Amino acid sequence: MSKLWGGRFTKKTDQLVEEYTASIGFDKELAEEDIQGSLAHVAMLGKCGILSPEDVEKITEGLHQVQMKIRRGEVDYAVSDEDIHMNIEKLLIEEIGPAGGRLHTGRSRNDQVATDMHLYLRRRVVEFVQLLTNLQEALLGQARDNLDTILPGYTHLQRAQPILFAHHLMAYVAMFQRDVERLQDSFKRINVLPLGAGALAGTTFPIDRHFVAEKLGFDRVYENSLDAVSDRDFIVEFLAAASMIMMHLSRFSEELVLWSSTEFNFVELDDAFCTGSSIMPQKKNPDVPELIRGKTGRVYGNLIGLLTTLKALPLAYNKDMQEDKEGMFDTVKTLQGALQLFAPMVATMQVNRDRMRDAVNKDFSNATDIADYLVNKGLPFRQAHEVIGKTVLYCIQNNKYLLDLELEEFNKFSKLFEEDIYDVLKPESVVDARDVYGGTARRQVEQAVERAEAELVQTREWVEARTEKE
Numbered sequence: 001m002s003k004l005w006g007g008r009f010t011k012k013t014d015q016l017v018e019e020y021t022a023s024i025g026f027d028k029e030l031a032e033e034d035i036q037g038s039l040a041h042v043a044m045l046g047k048c049g050i051l052s053p054e055d056v057e058k059i060t061e062g063l064h065q066v067q068m069k070i071r072r073g074e075v076d077y078a079v080s081d082e083d084i085h086m087n088i089e090k091l092l093i094e095e096i097g098p099a100g101g102r103l104h105t106g107r108s109r110n111d112q113v114a115t116d117m118h119l120y121l122r123r124r125v126v127e128f129v130q131l132l133t134n135l136q137e138a139l140l141g142q143a144r145d146n147l148d149t150i151l152p153g154y155t156h157l158q159r160a161q162p163i164l165f166a167h168h169l170m171a172y173v174a175m176f177q178r179d180v181e182r183l184q185d186s187f188k189r190i191n192v193l194p195l196g197a198g199a200l201a202g203t204t205f206p207i208d209r210h211f212v213a214e215k216l217g218f219d220r221v222y223e224n225s226l227d228a229v230s231d232r233d234f235i236v237e238f239l240a241a242a243s244m245i246m247m248h249l250s251r252f253s254e255e256l257v258l259w260s261s262t263e264f265n266f267v268e269l270d271d272a273f274c275t276g277s278s279i280m281p282q283k284k285n286p287d288v289p290e291l292i293r294g295k296t297g298r299v300y301g302n303l304i305g306l307l308t309t310l311k312a313l314p315l316a317y318n319k320d321m322q323e324d325k326e327g328m329f330d331t332v333k334t335l336q337g338a339l340q341l342f343a344p345m346v347a348t349m350q351v352n353r354d355r356m357r358d359a360v361n362k363d364f365s366n367a368t369d370i371a372d373y374l375v376n377k378g379l380p381f382r383q384a385h386e387v388i389g390k391t392v393l394y395c396i397q398n399n400k401y402l403l404d405l406e407l408e409e410f411n412k413f414s415k416l417f418e419e420d421i422y423d424v425l426k427p428e429s430v431v432d433a434r435d436v437y438g439g440t441a442r443r444q445v446e447q448a449v450e451r452a453e454a455e456l457v458q459t460r461e462w463v464e465a466r467t468e469k470e
Contacts, residue, residue: 013179023083024079026326027078027084027113027325028087030120034084035067037087037116038063038103039060040195041065041107042059042153050206051105052360055099058096062099063103065095066092072218078090084116085109106198107205112195117324118126118190118218118234121234121328122190124238125186125190128183128468129183131339131343132179132183135343135346136180138342139170139346142169143165143445144449146166146169148442149351150358151163153168153365159364161365161366162430163440164431166445166449167439174452176248179241182244184423185240187466193212193218196212196221196225197222197225199316199317200229200315207447211283218315225316230316232324239303240303242335247296249339252342253292254289265415269284269289269345270347271284272344273286274288275287288341299334303327306324361399364395366402367402370388371387371388373421373424374387387414391413402425403422407419
């Protein structure tokens, strides 16, 4: 069978050109969306009197038959038919005859592929919001279980101040909440219909774009036909949001790798999320967080790749834009796998509370509180800072920690020290002293968990509302 667009040409397409320019190898991923868009399009053509009721019925039935064959895995896509649109149209014509060729009335592959990608990303964004809420749920579960677990907080990877482990986990809940909100906001720009823009200038047929938008659940239609077929901002925005999510996962992965090492021994990951060594039988390697950390780079690359593709394209459609799909599909697959693994990995993680507490007891992360103690006694902060610096140096030189010092030793550095200094230096006292909104005090962390749980309910309602429309 000749090309559906072959009337203008006198020679066959070179085989290498066919192979090089064909996109069916990857855009077959859009088969469901392509049929979904076509079903709405043909319904509109019938509603507007552009196609006869008989053709509409025949095409609709044929599309459903093609859809079922694809779902059953009975379709062999042909490179000679270039892309998913031409493959499905050819299958439709084979199924119902010449009437299948009327489906393309009033549209172009340019607005068709854009519609497919809007439909595809719209569904994926809702799925990713759901996956993020699953991860937040796992984090909140660990946070609730560890409201009394204290570990060193770090800056520069040096022990800084004691914090609740729950507080540390809630920092990631907050990060992923921003990711949720970014995806929710991007949904507004994804849920816009380009179909009806034609190749670039619209169509001469009296179509009803708003009918199609309503049929497909789009909130609105593109106002400008040139913009409709050339816009890939919504994909760039998704890739940027995905890059941020992977960055957050990668940061957490780095901490899990450190925490599960013998040197830290703060947590142990479940065996289901680790692997062993082919030569060293004692090894338990945190391969999942390591691989997520590694795959972050490919997601960044997909973002930069599309930005580079788009940076010098004139309006409207150009073949370069075929490069928008592989990176998008790869990012979806990569992010999906990472989030699906991360939630159960966090939920099953064992926390070594004793080891964390031992680490807090054997450091100087309570030093700031002594400075605050002296300030409350009337000593200027800069002088208090110097006093504590000298006290810490004394401890290091004598192989002691601050709670090991006798009151007489404290008094060598300041006569303002009294017996109550020992209560001030207790890890629980240090933590609970940060009783400000957003601080690590137990009361504040409990309230943070409650707020996050309320946000989680709202997010799940958002997901449910949009899932019902699909």
